[in-house]
Amino acid sequence: MEDTLVGPPHPTVTAFVDPSCPFAWITSRWLMEVARLRPITLRFEVMSLAVINEHRELEPWYREFNDRAWGPARVCAAAVARHGHEALTTLYPALGRRIHDEGDKDFDSVIPAALAEAGLPGDLSQVAHTTDADDHMRASTARARQLVGEDLGVPTVVVDDVAFFGPVLSRIPRGDEALRVFEGARLLAGCRAFTELKRARTDDLSFA
Numbered sequence: 001m002e003d004t005l006v007g008p009p010h011p012t013v014t015a016f017v018d019p020s021c022p023f024a025w026i027t028s029r030w031l032m033e034v035a036r037l038r039p040i041t042l043r044f045e046v047m048s049l050a051v052i053n054e055h056r057e058l059e060p061w062y063r064e065f066n067d068r069a070w071g072p073a074r075v076c077a078a079a080v081a082r083h084g085h086e087a088l089t090t091l092y093p094a095l096g097r098r099i100h101d102e103g104d105k106d107f108d109s110v111i112p113a114a115l116a117e118a119g120l121p122g123d124l125s126q127v128a129h130t131t132d133a134d135d136h137m138r139a140s141t142a143r144a145r146q147l148v149g150e151d152l153g154v155p156t157v158v159v160d161d162v163a164f165f166g167p168v169l170s171r172i173p174r175g176d177e178a179l180r181v182f183e184g185a186r187l188l189a190g191c192r193a194f195t196e197l198k199r200a201r202t203d204d205l206s207f208a
Contacts, residue, residue, distance in 0.1 A: 010039045010040065010041070011040055011041070011159050011160050011186070012040070012041040012043070012159075012160055013031060013034075013035075013040050013041065013042050013043070013157065013158070013159050014043050014044070014045055014157070014158040015027065015028050015031055015042070015043075015044050015045070015155060015156075015157050015158075016044075016045050016046070016047035016140070016141075016144040016154065016155060016156040016157070016158075017044055017045070017046070017047060017092060017154060017155055018046070018047055018048055018049045018050075018069060018072075018073055018154045019072040019073060019076055019092060019095040019096060019099060020049065020065070020068065020069035020072055020073065020099065021049055021069075021154045021155070022100050022205055022207075023154065023155060023168050023169070023205075024047075024154045024155040025096045025099075025100045025207065026169045026170070026171065026172055026205065026207065027155040027157065027166070027167060027168070027169060028044065028092070028093075028096065028155070029096075029172045029207070030167075030169060030172050030173050030178055030181065030182075031157070031182075032093075033172065033173065033174055033175075033178040034178050034179060034182045037175070037178065037179055038179060038182075043085055043088070043089070044085070044088040044089065044092045045080070045085065045088070045140050045143075045144070046073055046076045046077045046080065046088075046136075046137055046140045046141065047140065047141050047144040047145075047153070047154050047155075047156055048069070048070075048073040048077075048137050048138070048140075048141045049065075049066055049069050049073070049153065049154055050066050050067070050069045050070045050073060051073075051137060051138055051141045052141065052145075052153050052154070053066045054066075068105075068107065070128070071107045071111065071128035071129065072095055072099070072107055072110075072111060072128065073137055074127050074128050074130070074131075074132075074133045074134065074137060075091075075095075075111050075115070075124055075125060075127050075128050075133070076088060076091060076092060076095070076137075077127075077133040077134075077136045077137035077140060078124050078127040078132065078133035078136070079091050079115075079118075079120055079124055080136065080140070081133060081136045082124070083120065087118070087120060090117070090118035090119065090120075091114060091115065091118040091120060094113075094114035094115075094117040094118045095110065095111070095114040098110045098113065098114060100207050101207045107128065108125075108128075111124075111125045111128055112125045144156045144163075147163035148163045148164060148165050149165070152165040153165065155168075157185070159185075159186050159189070162186070162189045162190050163189070164185065164189035166185075167181065167185050168201075169181075170201055170203040170204070170205055170206065171203065171205070171206040171208070172206070172207070172208070
């Protein structure tokens, strides 16, 4: 009965992520934990914070963050354009581990190392400093915003045909908790009247 209410038992899950975003990284690792525990088809697409915030007035620290976020997102977009969505299955986790788990913010060294781990051509790193992949990145970001709303952002998750912003998590749910969060988010987002559920964050971010 429960699967009838929330959708097919083996859903397709698309996570729109920005490799620089710590919240997207936590959400993605939660979804990878869900994929380890139950059958889902998980894929990643690019949703660029730099594109979303391109023309917004931001605090100086966040403007600097967004200006730096162009590079990794461009490389991810170029990888998809040249090698298909499967490229992000290995590239995005390789970037995320270095940027967030290891705290390495030197993108000029992180990107080539992540490409090598993912088995992708090293020349993709050059795209970080060009606009070659921007059309693809903007189109992918626009698709996500059409699904979830112009005023929302990263991470955006789509379960079959139901899209929602978040969940924004301060740590990675594991085991049964990961599954409960998945089914809860899936069920709540499936209610077309639902728009928002939020509370203040009090915990520091944890990538463990």
